Amino acid sequence: AVEVLPTLLRYEPRAVAVIGPDSTQLALTTAAILGIFLVPEISYEASLETLSLKRFYPSFLRTIPSDGQQVKAIALLLQRFKWTWVALVGSDNTYGRDGLNALNKLLATGDTCVAYQGIIPKTKDASSPELHRLVRILMDIKVNVTVVFSNRKNAQPFFEAVAQKNITGMVWVGSEDWSLAQTIWQVPGIQRIGPVIGMSVKQAEPAMLERLESWEKARERAASGSAGSTGAAGGNGGSSSQSAQLNCAQHCPGCHRLAATPDIYDAQACYNVYSAVYAVAHGLHDLLGCASGACSKGRVYPWQLLQKIKQVNFSLHKRQISFDANGNIHKGYDIVMWNWRGPSWAFDVVGAFTVNPDRLHIDQSKIQWHTKDHQAPISVCSQPCAAGEKRLQQNRHRCCFSCVACPPGTFLNTTDLYACQACGADKWAPARSEACFNRTVEFLSWAEPLSWALLTAAVLLLLLMAGLAAL
Structure with missing residues (x-):
């Protein structure tokens, strides 16, 4: 109670x-x-x-970025490669549903259209009819890019079904939860499904993992030395020199396995825990006034510590740790791409998403696409119109349209590609124009044949009118 x-x-x-x-x-x-x-x-x-x-x-x-930042990163990635016709699928949980809805809402404000949005059924059986129905829909809508916003548990049977259907050539954009998960890239036949490019929380420095390994080995040596000591003086002397090198911040049981683990996701999770522990430690250090050399022995209330943790700002293995007003860490994502060029699975960091301000950087030289010209695959509903042609929307998706030439006297303004605008009274434009031009006023000289013809017609008309008046 x-x-x-x-x-x-x-x-x-x-x-x-x-x-x-x-x-x-x-x-x-x-x-x-x-x-x-x-x-x-x-x-x-x-x-x-x-x-x-x-x-x-x-x-x-x-100490992990919020999904709001991940959604922004994915939207910028789609925009960067001009993928305007995509499918969205996600896991049947809060992570997947909220992620899909936020991404769909953000894409609706730009030029990217969602051809289909679906939920991965909760099943461990890759032969599930519901799962294969979802995969068939992705094949029928003819998109070349699919965003999979899912956890690892649901993503595994989904990609098993994709591999069974022999889908090739599609680009898969992954959320951070599964993009580097060992259980996914070990799915049989997954190397044939097409390029996989995804989000990954900024990776921990390899030096940090090696340091954790050395700390754990030192702790184990200290423990074994203490257990094997026979004399009180000799035993204490032998173990104290080892233990003196350790403190509470260095104690990390099991971390010695991080440097060699094939699952990068677990290593990253450990680094996030490591960052959280240090954030609490820095908060306590500030609250107790330890900077003066002696920590206060006063009472610590949770609300006091909360205020100090919100204000922490320190560097941890070349990574800056601080929180915004909503408690989210100031941390972005690495953009990773699966690499099957060698005998086994690997990945390349091909870009980065940074926050405050939100920016996406892609290193094209590190990307090798599966296309014949080695360029990014195209995923559009309709090809772009030629100059001076407006878009005539064919259905509810603004990305699906036919092209109609703007008639003479109108032009296509690049700010509105769906309507031809009329020129002013003193301007003109040919068909398929993207601008209006000023009219040129020309005066006829008396020596021009046209001038004599018009003058003769005018004189004859005057004589005719005078004759009629006389009658």
Whole structure:
């Protein structure tokens, strides 16, 4: 039972901060409860954008970028390669559904059209009829680019079904949860499905993983030395020199396996935990006034620590750690692309998405497309119109259109490709024009044959009128 106090500022829980959990679904529950008592919670894998709402989750922070940033990165990636006709599929959970809806909403404000949006059925069986129905839809709508906003668990049977259907040549854009997951790239036949380009949270420095490995080995040596000592003086002397090299920030059981692990995702998750621990430590260091050389022994309330954690700004293995007003870490994404050129799976970092401001950089020299000309595949509903031709929308998708030439006296303004605009009274334009031109005023000289013809016609007309008047 939790004692009800007249003010939340006096709660003294045994834990003044919580790190975790490792999923969005669990974080929604814990963040709502801990937020009531203003206990700081730093998640290392919960990326749901809803958790940024401070009105509902006032004490929630995270060391993984929010899905709101990931959606922006994916939209900029599609825009960068001019992929305007795409399909969106996502996992049947909060992560997938909210990610798809946010991405669809953002794409609607630009030039990219969503040909189809679907949900991956919750099944572990790649032969599921619902799963194969989804794959057939992707084949029928004839898109060349599909965004898969899914967790690893749902993405695995989906790509097993894709491989079974022998889909080749399609570009797959992946969310950070599965783009580097070992369980996905080990799916049989997946190397034939086409290029895979996706998001990955900024990778931890290899030097950091090697340092964690050396710390763990030192701890193991210290522990074995202490256990094998026979004399009190000799045993303490032998182990104390080893233990003196360790402290609480260096203790990381199991981290010695990180440097050699084939699953980059797990290594990244460990780095996010590592960052969260350091954020709490820096907050406590500031709150207790440890900069003076001696830490205060005063009482620590969670709400006090929360304010300090929000203000931390430090460097951790060449990565800057700080949080914005919504508790989101200032961290972007690496753009990664699968590489099957060697005997086994690998990936290349081909670009980056940075925040504040939001920018996407792609290194074209690192990308090798599967097309004959080695250029980025085209994914459009209709080919661009020629100069001076307006777009005539064929259905509800503005990306699907036919082309109609603008008639004489009108022009096509590049700000509105769906309507020809009339020229002014003193201007003119030929057919298929993109601009109007000033009319030229010309005067006829008396020596011109046309001048004599008009003058003769005028004189005859005057004589005729005079004759009629005389009658």
